[in-house]
Amino acid sequence: MSVADYTARTSVRLGGLVLFVLIAFGVALTFTDEIALERLVTFGFLSRSLEMATPIALAAVGGLYAEKSGVFNIGLEGFMIFGAFSAAATMYALGGTSPTQGHVWAALVAAVLVSVALTVLFAVLLIHFKADQIVAGLAVWFVGLGFAPFTAAVIWGSRSSPGLTSIDPIAFGQSPLILLTIGIVVASWVVLYRTRYGNWIQAAGENPEALDTAGIDVNRVRYATVIFSGAMAGLGGAVLLAHAGNFGGTGETMVDGRGWIGIVAYLFGNYNPIGAAAAALLFGALDMLNVQFQTVGIDLPSRLVNLLPYVAVIVVLTAWGKTRMPDAVGEPYESEE
Amino acid sequence: MLSATVLERIAIAIASTLSAILIGLVIVAVAGYNPVQFVNQLVVGSFGSERAIVRTLRYSTLFILTGVAVAVAFRAGVFNIGVQGQFIMGGFATVVSIVGIAPLLPENAVGGTILIAIGTLAAIVAGGLYAALPGVLKAYGGANEIITTIMLNFIAIGFVGWLVAGRFNDPEATATRTRQLPEYVELPSPIVSDPNFSLVGLLVMLATVAAVAVIMARTSFGYDMVTSGYQQSAAGYAGVDPKRMIVSTMTFSGVVAGLAGAVFVIMIQGYYTDPSGVGNYGFDAIAVSLLAANNPVGVVPAGLLFGGLESAGSHIQINSDVPVQLIDGIVGLVVLFVAVPELFRMIAKRTGLGGENR
Amino acid sequence: LGDEDEGNGNGSDDAATEVAIISSPAGFDDNAFNDNAVEGLEAASNDFDLSYTTIEETEEAQYESIQADAAESGYDLIVTVGDNHTDPMATNAEQYPDQNWMLINNMIDGADNVSGWIEMNNEMSFLAGVVAGAMTTEDFEHADSSTDPGESTVGFVGGEDIPLINAFEESYIEGVEWVNDDVEVLTGYGGSFSDTQAANDVAESQIDDGADIVWHAASAAGAGVFSAAQDNDRFAIGVDVDQSVTEEQYQDVILGSAVKALDEATYQVAEAVVDDDFESVVGEQNLSVDEGAIDFVVGQAVEGDLPDTVMDSLDEAITSFENDEIELTCGPTSC
Amino acid sequence: MTASQTTPAVRLEGITKRFGDVVANDSVDFTLEQGSIHALLGENGSGKTTLMSILYGLYDQNEGSISVDGHEQTFDSPRDAMEAGVGMIHQHFQLVPSMTVLQNVILGHEPVDNGLINDGAARGRIEDICSRYEFDVDQYLDTRVEELDLGAQQRVEIVKSLYRGADVLILDEPTAVLTPQEVERLMDVMADLREDGQSLIFISHKLDEALEIADQITVLRDGEAIGTVDTAETTEQDLAQMMVGREVLFDRLERESSTGDPVLEVDGLCMRGDRDRRQVDDIDLTLRSGEILGIAGVQGNGQSELVEGITGLRSVEEGTIRLAGDDITGMNRRRRIENGIAYIPEDRQSEGLVQDYSLVRNALLGNQTIAPYANGQILDWDEVSDHAAEIVEEYDVQPPNPDATAGSLSGGNQQKFIVGREIGHDPDVLVASHPTRGVDIGSVEFIHNRLIELREEGLGILVVSSKLEEIRKLSDRIAVMYEGEFIDVVDPDAVTEEDLGLLMAGHEPTNEPPQQSDPQPDGGGSRD
Ligand SMILES: Nc1ncnc2c1ncn2[C@@H]1O[C@H](COP(=O)(O)OP(=O)(O)OP(=O)(O)O)[C@@H](O)[C@H]1O
Ligand SMILES: Nc1ncnc2c1ncn2[C@@H]1O[C@H](COP(=O)(O)OP(=O)(O)OP(=O)(O)O)[C@@H](O)[C@H]1O
Ligand SMILES: [Mg+2]
Ligand SMILES: [Mg+2]
Numbered sequence A: 001m002s003v004a005d006y007t008a009r010t011s012v013r014l015g016g017l018v019l020f021v022l023i024a025f026g027v028a029l030t031f032t033d034e035i036a037l038e039r040l041v042t043f044g045f046l047s048r049s050l051e052m053a054t055p056i057a058l059a060a061v062g063g064l065y066a067e068k069s070g071v072f073n074i075g076l077e078g079f080m081i082f083g084a085f086s087a088a089a090t091m092y093a094l095g096g097t098s099p100t101q102g103h104v105w106a107a108l109v110a111a112v113l114v115s116v117a118l119t120v121l122f123a124v125l126l127i128h129f130k131a132d133q134i135v136a137g138l139a140v141w142f143v144g145l146g147f148a149p150f151t152a153a154v155i156w157g158s159r160s161s162p163g164l165t166s167i168d169p170i171a172f173g174q175s176p177l178i179l180l181t182i183g184i185v186v187a188s189w190v191v192l193y194r195t196r197y198g199n200w201i202q203a204a205g206e207n208p209e210a211l212d213t214a215g216i217d218v219n220r221v222r223y224a225t226v227i228f229s230g231a232m233a234g235l236g237g238a239v240l241l242a243h244a245g246n247f248g249g250t251g252e253t254m255v256d257g258r259g260w261i262g263i264v265a266y267l268f269g270n271y272n273p274i275g276a277a278a279a280a281l282l283f284g285a286l287d288m289l290n291v292q293f294q295t296v297g298i299d300l301p302s303r304l305v306n307l308l309p310y311v312a313v314i315v316v317l318t319a320w321g322k323t324r325m326p327d328a329v330g331e332p333y334e335s336e337e
Numbered sequence B: 001m002l003s004a005t006v007l008e009r010i011a012i013a014i015a016s017t018l019s020a021i022l023i024g025l026v027i028v029a030v031a032g033y034n035p036v037q038f039v040n041q042l043v044v045g046s047f048g049s050e051r052a053i054v055r056t057l058r059y060s061t062l063f064i065l066t067g068v069a070v071a072v073a074f075r076a077g078v079f080n081i082g083v084q085g086q087f088i089m090g091g092f093a094t095v096v097s098i099v100g101i102a103p104l105l106p107e108n109a110v111g112g113t114i115l116i117a118i119g120t121l122a123a124i125v126a127g128g129l130y131a132a133l134p135g136v137l138k139a140y141g142g143a144n145e146i147i148t149t150i151m152l153n154f155i156a157i158g159f160v161g162w163l164v165a166g167r168f169n170d171p172e173a174t175a176t177r178t179r180q181l182p183e184y185v186e187l188p189s190p191i192v193s194d195p196n197f198s199l200v201g202l203l204v205m206l207a208t209v210a211a212v213a214v215i216m217a218r219t220s221f222g223y224d225m226v227t228s229g230y231q232q233s234a235a236g237y238a239g240v241d242p243k244r245m246i247v248s249t250m251t252f253s254g255v256v257a258g259l260a261g262a263v264f265v266i267m268i269q270g271y272y273t274d275p276s277g278v279g280n281y282g283f284d285a286i287a288v289s290l291l292a293a294n295n296p297v298g299v300v301p302a303g304l305l306f307g308g309l310e311s312a313g314s315h316i317q318i319n320s321d322v323p324v325q326l327i328d329g330i331v332g333l334v335v336l337f338v339a340v341p342e343l344f345r346m347i348a349k350r351t352g353l354g355g356e357n358r
Numbered sequence C: 001l002g003d004e005d006e007g008n009g010n011g012s013d014d015a016a017t018e019v020a021i022i023s024s025p026a027g028f029d030d031n032a033f034n035d036n037a038v039e040g041l042e043a044a045s046n047d048f049d050l051s052y053t054t055i056e057e058t059e060e061a062q063y064e065s066i067q068a069d070a071a072e073s074g075y076d077l078i079v080t081v082g083d084n085h086t087d088p089m090a091t092n093a094e095q096y097p098d099q100n101w102m103l104i105n106n107m108i109d110g111a112d113n114v115s116g117w118i119e120m121n122n123e124m125s126f127l128a129g130v131v132a133g134a135m136t137t138e139d140f141e142h143a144d145s146s147t148d149p150g151e152s153t154v155g156f157v158g159g160e161d162i163p164l165i166n167a168f169e170e171s172y173i174e175g176v177e178w179v180n181d182d183v184e185v186l187t188g189y190g191g192s193f194s195d196t197q198a199a200n201d202v203a204e205s206q207i208d209d210g211a212d213i214v215w216h217a218a219s220a221a222g223a224g225v226f227s228a229a230q231d232n233d234r235f236a237i238g239v240d241v242d243q244s245v246t247e248e249q250y251q252d253v254i255l256g257s258a259v260k261a262l263d264e265a266t267y268q269v270a271e272a273v274v275d276d277d278f279e280s281v282v283g284e285q286n287l288s289v290d291e292g293a294i295d296f297v298v299g300q301a302v303e304g305d306l307p308d309t310v311m312d313s314l315d316e317a318i319t320s321f322e323n324d325e326i327e328l329t330c331g332p333t334s335c
Numbered sequence D: 001m002t003a004s005q006t007t008p009a010v011r012l013e014g015i016t017k018r019f020g021d022v023v024a025n026d027s028v029d030f031t032l033e034q035g036s037i038h039a040l041l042g043e044n045g046s047g048k049t050t051l052m053s054i055l056y057g058l059y060d061q062n063e064g065s066i067s068v069d070g071h072e073q074t075f076d077s078p079r080d081a082m083e084a085g086v087g088m089i090h091q092h093f094q095l096v097p098s099m100t101v102l103q104n105v106i107l108g109h110e111p112v113d114n115g116l117i118n119d120g121a122a123r124g125r126i127e128d129i130c131s132r133y134e135f136d137v138d139q140y141l142d143t144r145v146e147e148l149d150l151g152a153q154q155r156v157e158i159v160k161s162l163y164r165g166a167d168v169l170i171l172d173e174p175t176a177v178l179t180p181q182e183v184e185r186l187m188d189v190m191a192d193l194r195e196d197g198q199s200l201i202f203i204s205h206k207l208d209e210a211l212e213i214a215d216q217i218t219v220l221r222d223g224e225a226i227g228t229v230d231t232a233e234t235t236e237q238d239l240a241q242m243m244v245g246r247e248v249l250f251d252r253l254e255r256e257s258s259t260g261d262p263v264l265e266v267d268g269l270c271m272r273g274d275r276d277r278r279q280v281d282d283i284d285l286t287l288r289s290g291e292i293l294g295i296a297g298v299q300g301n302g303q304s305e306l307v308e309g310i311t312g313l314r315s316v317e318e319g320t321i322r323l324a325g326d327d328i329t330g331m332n333r334r335r336r337i338e339n340g341i342a343y344i345p346e347d348r349q350s351e352g353l354v355q356d357y358s359l360v361r362n363a364l365l366g367n368q369t370i371a372p373y374a375n376g377q378i379l380d381w382d383e384v385s386d387h388a389a390e391i392v393e394e395y396d397v398q399p400p401n402p403d404a405t406a407g408s409l410s411g412g413n414q415q416k417f418i419v420g421r422e423i424g425h426d427p428d429v430l431v432a433s434h435p436t437r438g439v440d441i442g443s444v445e446f447i448h449n450r451l452i453e454l455r456e457e458g459l460g461i462l463v464v465s466s467k468l469e470e471i472r473k474l475s476d477r478i479a480v481m482y483e484g485e486f487i488d489v490v491d492p493d494a495v496t497e498e499d500l501g502l503l504m505a506g507h508e509p510t511n512e513p514p515q516q517s518d519p520q521p522d523g524g525g526s527r528d
Helices: A002-031 A043-068 A076-095 A101-128 A133-156 A176-194 A196-206 A208-213 A218-244 A258-268 A273-295 A308-319 B006-030 B035-047 B050-075 B083-104 B109-141 B145-165 B199-218 B220-230 B232-237 B242-269 B281-291 B299-319 B325-338 B341-351 C033-047 C060-072 C083-095 C121-135 C163-179 C196-208 C219-231 C248-253 C262-274 C308-322 D048-055 D078-083 D101-106 D119-133 D150-163 D180-195 D207-213 D236-244 D303-311 D333-338 D348-352 D359-363 D381-394 D411-422 D441-456 D468-474 D497-504
Strands: C017-022 C050-055 C077-081 C100-104 C114-119 C153-158 C184-189 C213-217 C235-240 C254-260 C283-287 C294-298 D010-019 D022-032 D037-041 D063-068 D071-073 D086-089 D168-171 D199-204 D216-221 D224-230 D262-272 D278-288 D291-296 D318-323 D341-344 D429-433 D460-465 D477-482 D485-490
Touching (some): A002 A273, A002 A308, A043 A076, A043 A196, A043 A218, A043 A273, A043 C196, A133 B325, A176 A196, A176 A273, B006 B325, B006 B341, B035 B299, B050 B199, B050 B299, B050 C060, B083 B242, B199 B242, B220 B232, B220 B242, B232 B242, B299 C060, C017 C033, C033 C262, C077 C083, C121 C163, C121 C213, C121 C235, C153 C196, C163 C308, C219 C248, C248 C254, D010 D048, D022 D048, D037 D207, D037 D236, D048 D086, D048 D199, D086 D150, D180 D199, D199 D207, D278 D318, D291 D497, D303 D341, D303 D429, D303 D460, D359 D411, D441 D460, D468 D497
Parallel strands (some): C017 C077, C077 C100, C153 C213, C213 C235, D037 D216, D291 D460
Antiparallel strands (some): D477 D485
16 A cells, blocks of 8 residues: 555655664763763653654645645745744734733634735745746745844834743643644644545646546645645744744744755655654754753764754765655646646 | 746846835835835945945855856756855865965965965865765765755854864954954955955956856857756757766856855955854855846846845945845845746736737 | 945934944844843933944954945944954954944954953853852742752853853853852753744753753843743843843743843943043943943842842852952953 | 437537647547447547547637537536546546556545545445456556556556546547557457447557447548548548548568678677666677668567667666677767767657757757867857758758747657757667657658668668557568567568567467568577
């Protein structure tokens, strides 16, 4: 069955990442005399890894839907920036500098709505006007990097928002958004592999003509997935914000490359939502491991260790590369009248 | 990209820019600033005075060089998003090699010239190698170059940043930076005397553009490259080894990016800092190249436009309180519009402008 | 040269004194260093017939040119933030001898038109360390948060791992150890001055590992440290300005802030220019404990609640600085 | 209304379809009777696919009407057509290779239960269909389509249409990609379907197939319906004349000079194909100057790989290749071009020409290191322009404008340009892969004559083609390739088409000696 097959390919790649994490551990442990493992792998470490992974996983799931249907949404990073910013703006508009938990949830919803509105425009450019997907996606990033901080500066007189509030944890100190993300990931998997829409999405990316001749409007499928990808990236940004509690718009903004990692995550996961989420979790763990190293005083050059996920991406892509992109990615589809 | 005639490309580039600026102005107005004044400052700030022009040319020199680097790769169908990283590696290599070798050479103009040559060579080698790496990984490992080059940008920033703060930090300086180039390592600056701009740098840039244009249009290598970009399968048929071509294209692109890094260091900065603070030339270059439809000659006007915008940005900073992020946003919009030639074709058709379709 | 058409400044209000301030590579809106310098000008603009313009330039290579551009625009005073401006200013101070310059974090030897301000970040960090080191063994509660006297561990969260911040870290550790040799200091870097979440993660990891007080030198990302303290019922210490005011949301967990009077410095220089008395501030100026320009301010919410032993340690440290009894390994900007 | 008593299954009246200036269908009338098979014949580009696409709702006609089962219909999309019971199996299969057979069959018509695909229901329905027509498709429902051979893929297509409830089935050139055995099998399937009351439209270029299976035949030429005839009342000759508009010669081309010394020698060649399967298995061949060696075979039996091995586009696993006595096995494609191996590629669209380049730029393709077009690395565009103009002139490329883009030319003209370019500078060996695929009759003759001329001039030519007439017309010897091996080498004058067909299907000829001629006319080049 193709599902099994996907999983098989995915696990090889994820296995690569796990290996990487283990090697990192090994290196760390050789550097230290008797740092207890329980100081390194704590409950907090696991939950921070999860928290780190959520925005990335959301963006990744969105991105893979779009790409599965034949549209490469390279603008995830930009949509995440917009998502984080609009969540912050909404929270501030509703509750000033001391928003309530209700406002946080409203902000999440608003961020999704704003992202959907923006992605509709983006999707029209991509699908109706056949924009070059790479270029338009990069443009979204540029636009996000420019206009989100600009608008922040107009609202707050500073590119960063004042401290707002972060979402309260539910059981075991875990954010409810982690649960939400898990729910979305699983639902995405079910939709992709167990419903007709999933079939259509896959067909739209692999052989749009086949779908067209089956009487399904290819571009409608693509509109749906691209808008979904924007919504998920926006939600990812908003989740990041809801965890952090304020918007940082200086430099590369608080999103700081998570959208790019999202793309990498779904490539690792071989376009499987669960695989993508697992990859996001591994990236999260790698990052948090670096933090743990510092905390327990394993003296690695943190600037270099911070580069590990990037190196991991390159190594694993090369060693187990050859992610098979859907055949029709990047090609606008024009039904014969 | 979609095929189009040169004239059409130019029309689209102009229309994109104007549309983006127009939207930018609306945003300026909505945000409560004066759009008329903004336009005025755009013009004055980019070409309104000798200082402004020199500043524009300084930015443009780098935008054009990095833009050409991007164009080379994109033309050949290889998406080198890593020009920023290659630019950083190149510039850093220039500093390290010049600072390292300077004590061995006489401290005069002759020594300076030799050092410039060595530094430039180092930059070219470093940029070329740093680009060849993702080329090799793509050709022989199947690793998508868009992703690997983006990763390599992060890695270049982190790695050079680490070296600048550590091994190569200038012990005399309080700020985080390398030692400075000796002051006799300096481009002669005829006519315009500006400490950060030299006509020689501009000429180097123009010569590079010309050389790249000639290579692309008039050599077998260029023909192989461009053909690969248009139609991989036909290039293979014509005897191009696609794997080698990917590597040579990336290397070529990286060489130009490295050269841009050398110009940056020798003409402008004179030392190396944390690379997160050397500007985003390599990223904006993607926009520059696309605006020029990846044509190396077209990169010159496109680079001038971006140089002008950047220069106007700095003028606007000094002379008004419009946040500079606006300029970045407008640049993003220019790129966005450039990506959608079809939009303008449609508008042209509707309005009866633009004449023939096709 | 210089056909600058419309003069200078924010056209509208025709103030007598025009000041420009050029950012450090980190840019404005850092809620710290750069913003602090701007605050002094803001105050000056309220008190005097003065207006100011902020010029953000994050590309260090442009400093020489943008300083000159600003000088060409005819400002009465140009303030530059960060020692990255040093070399370009050495050139421009000579090129524009009639221009008044203020350089923050460094000085230019022999230039008679530059007011160079060196802020003793090392001393400031030391004070933060003293308070953290003293507090961690105390039994202290405020609102939902408490210390853990059983465990003598404190934390430090840096933004980027660069020599400037390394100097903060080192001096902080020296401050902690000066109070109590047995306190363990956990240190870490988020890798960014803008990624609040990254700073938050580092702080949480340290709190997990026993830290009950965390100080940050992470600029805008530092907000993440406060929220980590808040979420885990621990405490944090602010930097540069009284962050219990600027980050009001986190007032409950901010024990206090190690501050430097950078705003006062810019205010003072601006005032001198207004009074036509720039010469009085030319040359090396110090923002140090000795001058009363480096201090530790107790947080708004815990005002008066801090244990006396802690306040005593702090006072003792300040006196020792005044008597030159403390030798720091690191300088103000690097070790 | 016609005189027939029953309502026709499909009736097209006055259908006209224009693509810009091209009139693809010119007021075509067409009637499909219930429960019958109706063949649609015509040369490439005569408008067959277009007409059927209109019936299937893919295109809107400019004029004319469609009725199905007596009801006039307007189809805006294939979905409409399917609802009316019209299904189409395309020339290029409309399958998603990476998806399973099951997913493909139910695509767009997934039975749903609580929002999820009801796997059981889908399987049940497919099994019903399969048992009714004795299909084997239900045996591999969970296999991915890309793992099936073409015949099986085609059956998936048919099941897909039936699953969607089609009672009118359009099969667009279904036999083009099949082996003779698979063709037989398809014919049986079609007959079964007819028996069961389905109405079928069968598109083909092949007269004999149409005559074998169809009840009626309609011939299209240049977008017009030339006529409809009952199968019983027509002959192959009549149909051919209708298709082409004049009499057609099936004869072998005359040749005068005899063959010379070996120019290309292949020894024990083994190669792997794309899926790492061994596609070329220990092939020996000798090509002499002034000889045309034809390689016949059903697609996918290793011809493409063999050609790529000789021309340097694919690496060789074992064996040697010698050009005029020199070992060139290790030489890359570039060097082989420079050493005189010219190549007319199988796929002119994607390999032979850069679609967006002008003819001038295309004239350089492959020649970019060869004097006089290149002087070292430096190109001489004037020379290239002259060369392009020469080709256009000499090969009658239409439109005669060297600055036109290759993509704007019709297939035949593209092919003529390639032929002109490839033999422009006296190669020693020409490898021509399907040299007339998709080319109109006029151009076919032109290209054939040109190849013979070149032969007479002493060139060694290797022709690969799946068209038997072409192979027979051109070749001095024919090697038949089956599963990576030369199953036999035969004399085209002696062999019959039936024998060739059997050989192509892998039947060793040995047990039928009387029909067989000496397989080694020139001594060399046969398989061991
Ligand atoms: N989408 C299209 N746009 C423009 N012209 C087209 C299009 N489709 C077909 N044509 C033209 O219409 C004519 C008829 O084409 P059609 O595909 O119907 O031929 P056909 O008889 O099916 O040929 P073949 O035997 O090669 O399949 C050709 O000249 C073709 O170029
Ligand atoms: N998809 C298409 N879009 C636009 N024009 C097309 C398309 N397909 C074919 N044409 C045009 O239709 C004309 C006929 O093209 P096509 O190759 O289908 O003809 P053909 O009948 O096969 O020609 P030939 O017999 O010479 O091979 C050409 O001018 C071609 O440019
Ligand atoms: Mg304690
Ligand atoms: Mg057809």
